[in-house]
Structures are given as C-alpha cells and as structure tokens.
Amino acid sequence: MTTTLNLNGQPVAINAEPDTPLLWVLRGELQMNGTKFGCGMALCGACTVHLNGEPVRACITPLSAVGNAQVTTIEGLQGPEATALRTAWTAVDAAQCGYCQSGQLMSACALLKKTPQPTDADIDAAMSGNACRCGTYPRIRAAIHQAARGPQG
C-alpha cells in the first residue's frame, strides 16, 4: 500500500502496510540507518525518533499511528538544541561504540526543548528509556549539562 510519510520536513512516498513498524520503513525501505534496531520491544531506545517533536520508539510505532505527523530522525534533527548537543557530545566524547547514540540524542533534544536547564534528576528521568551497553551514562549526562549551559559554558 502506497502512502506518504512526512519525514524530516519532506513528503516521502512509501510502500508499506499500515501495521508495518515505522522503524522497518525507515531502515528497510528508505535506508535511513541512523535510527537503530536494538530490542524491537520498546526496551532499549535505540530506535527513538520524534513524532511531532515527541520522542517515540519507532520499533513499536505502526505506520497507522503516524498518519500525517511530522517524523524526525537523527538525520533531520535541527535547531539550537540539536546543534548544542552535537557540539557537547563531541567535546565530552560521549560515544563509545556509538550504537545507542542517535537514540540518546533524540531523547536529549526532546528534553532540552521542554526543559532548557535540566537537573540530574530531569536528565535521568528523560533518558531512562535509552540503554547503553557501553555504559556511557555519565558522559551523556555531562554532555547534556554542557549543551544546556550553551557555547560559553
């Protein structure tokens, strides 16, 4: 079935059934591999994308639930929060193997948009659904604080 996905600011024609998980469409049909497949069960956060700015797990989000919503993936993540986070991620050297990191950045960006100066508790709550097998949590938290402080921080 052909339908249109609003992806990273552009309409994209796709051919998939309504019950197809969004993650399958992104990676399998569109070869947008920045969004990762981890558990497939909403447990790890590797597949986190934004739906109208809210972080969701693409592995359990069927196309029928997406409709006309704006889908943003790591490839299309823009804005001052995203820029600050990318800079801080690099400065802090947050990534280890990198597998979880696009999902981590999607969750972190959604957090900063709602809570520009998060506390440790805010960060832990917002990031609790993003697992990192390399254990980079302290560096991710430091990067989020650094991004919140801004370029002079």
Ligand code: FES
């Ligand atoms: S792959 Fe979606 S939460 Fe793990």
Ligand code: FES
């Ligand atoms: S950096 Fe390796 S899984 Fe997070």
